[in-house]
Amino acid sequence: MTNTVIIVAGGRGRRMGRDIPKQFLILDGIPVIMHTLQRFYQYDNCMKIILVLPANEIFTWKNLCVEHKFTIPHQTVEGGEERFHSVKNALKLTGENEIVAIHDGVRPLVSGKTIARCFEMAEKTGAAVPVVEITESLRYFESPDRSVSVNRKNYMTVQTPQVFKSEILVAAYAQAYSENFTDDASVVEKSGHLITTVEGNRENIKITNPVDMEIAKILIEQRDFL
Amino acid sequence: MTNTVIIVAGGRGRRMGRDIPKQFLILDGIPVIMHTLQRFYQYDNCMKIILVLPANEIFTWKNLCVEHKFTIPHQTVEGGEERFHSVKNALKLTGENEIVAIHDGVRPLVSGKTIARCFEMAEKTGAAVPVVEITESLRYFESPDRSVSVNRKNYMTVQTPQVFKSEILVAAYAQAYSENFTDDASVVEKSGHLITTVEGNRENIKITNPVDMEIAKILIEQRDFL
Numbered sequence: 455m456t457n458t459v460i461i462v463a464g465g466r467g468r469r470m471g472r473d474i475p476k477q478f479l480i481l482d483g484i485p486v487i488m489h490t491l492q493r494f495y496q497y498d499n500c501m502k503i504i505l506v507l508p509a510n511e512i513f514t515w516k517n518l519c520v521e522h523k524f525t526i527p528h529q530t531v532e533g534g535e536e537r538f539h540s541v542k543n544a545l546k547l548t549g550e551n552e553i554v555a556i557h558d559g560v561r562p563l564v565s566g567k568t569i570a571r572c573f574e575m576a577e578k579t580g581a582a583v584p585v586v587e588i589t590e591s592l593r594y595f596e597s598p599d600r601s602v603s604v605n606r607k608n609y610m611t612v613q614t615p616q617v618f619k620s621e622i623l624v625a626a627y628a629q630a631y632s633e634n635f636t637d638d639a640s641v642v643e644k645s646g647h648l649i650t651t652v653e654g655n656r657e658n659i660k661i662t663n664p665v666d667m668e669i670a671k672i673l674i675e676q677r678d679f680l
Numbered sequence: 681m682t683n684t685v686i687i688v689a690g691g692r693g694r695r696m697g698r699d700i701p702k703q704f705l706i707l708d709g710i711p712v713i714m715h716t717l718q719r720f721y722q723y724d725n726c727m728k729i730i731l732v733l734p735a736n737e738i739f740t741w742k743n744l745c746v747e748h749k750f751t752i753p754h755q756t757v758e759g760g761e762e763r764f765h766s767v768k769n770a771l772k773l774t775g776e777n778e779i780v781a782i783h784d785g786v787r788p789l790v791s792g793k794t795i796a797r798c799f800e801m802a803e804k805t806g807a808a809v810p811v812v813e814i815t816e817s818l819r820y821f822e823s824p825d826r827s828v829s830v831n832r833k834n835y836m837t838v839q840t841p842q843v844f845k846s847e848i849l850v851a852a853y854a855q856a857y858s859e860n861f862t863d864d865a866s867v868v869e870k871s872g873h874l875i876t877t878v879e880g881n882r883e884n885i886k887i888t889n890p891v892d893m894e895i896a897k898i899l900i901e902q903r904d905f906l
Binding site for chain 1: 809811814815816817818819820821822825826827828829830831832834835836837838839860862863865866869874875876883886888891894895898899
């Protein structure tokens with residue numbers, strides 16, 4: 455089977471309060487997104503890598519590749535309106551009998567072990583996502599002013615890569631878009647397929663705001679987990 | 681009404697992988713726990729501050745106070761078996777008609793605004809806790825190998841201080857201990873009282889592992905939120 459990863463970097467990163475999209479910010483000498491591609495290339499240097507970028511950032515990206523002498527083979531695709539549409543665009547470049555991972559471009563600290571666990575499980579079950587424990591107490595809101603304590607041990611947060619057999623993923627993305635699709639697992643689940651979970655790695659944070667970027671700098675110095 | 685805060689620092693911090701308990705690690709020149717006490721003292725310099733420490737750390741704490749010329753008035757109390765028992769010990773030092781906050785010793789970055797919101801709301805409703813949005817996708821586990829996607833917008837994570845009218849808190853802590861008590865709100869809720877929620881502050885992290893300490897160092901440089 456071919457391994458494929460769709461790396462979604464469609465967002466503008468408005469929350470970072472800077473002009474540079476967060477996926478292009480420099481982390482340890484190179485743009486965040488280059489780390490992300492490296493992670494998957496290190497896991498499988500034959501992997502098909504599809505990078506989804508906003509149309510107006512593709513030129514910048516090509517220039518960054520030249521500037522940083524970045525040679526990992528990959529294809530670029532234009533993003534869509536929502537993440538759902540971006541993934542759907544990228545799926546046109548996938549074939550049959552592939553194991554397809556979808557990964558957030560701004561999660562450069564995914565470990566090789568997390569990637570391996572997801573791909574291995576997806577090959578068995580068709581759908582695997584990495585999860586991590588919740589360390590804080592949790593409340594469920596029945597309405598904005600009425601909440602109850604729930605046991606955090608019954609919940610886990612979901613990271614990426616979310617990995618699926620291609621036929622399952624393509625069928626799921628043939629559904630009409632819904633605002634309730636919070637991640638790829640929720641799209642696949644809606645189409646009737648069960649999702650299996652594997653252990654993620656706690657360092658695999660999503661760079662969403664300036665503090666996350668500072669945290670990523672600290673984490674990448676402790677490369678032993680990668 | 682008297683404002684009281686019970687600062688719970690009973691934990692050994694085994695997860696930090698160091699000999700020094702995490703509440704005594706140095707942050708911006710002084711032990712973590714001194715920052716925590718300062719936050720409440722800055723909100724109300726007449727507040728009754730009760731610090732719960734493991735019995736074998738009280739001497740170290742007294743020495744640290746001398747070393748750092750720490751003069752904020754407070755009482756120290758020995759911790760118990762579990763957090764529940766530590767809080768129960770401290771409650772013996774509270775009186776009637778008090779508004780009592782319970783706060784994690786290793787949350788030195790609680791903002792004055794968060795403290796104010798909790799105390800003001802608790803005075804109205806009897807029970808208030810600070811909450812923050814969940815930024816990652818969330819799954820609910822029916823069993824270890826069966827989970828479903830849930831809408832993260834219906835959930836929030838709970839921080840401290842968790843603030844209550846003293847009579848409500850004392851009545852709640854008269855209950856028998858249960859492993860399902862994940863925080864003070866869950867204890868009070870079990871006794872039949874509704875909990876109201878207010879906005880916390882995202883920087884109000886719990887220092888649990890070495891990376892959290894690095895994050896705290898970055899956050900405390902940006903003091904504008906405190």
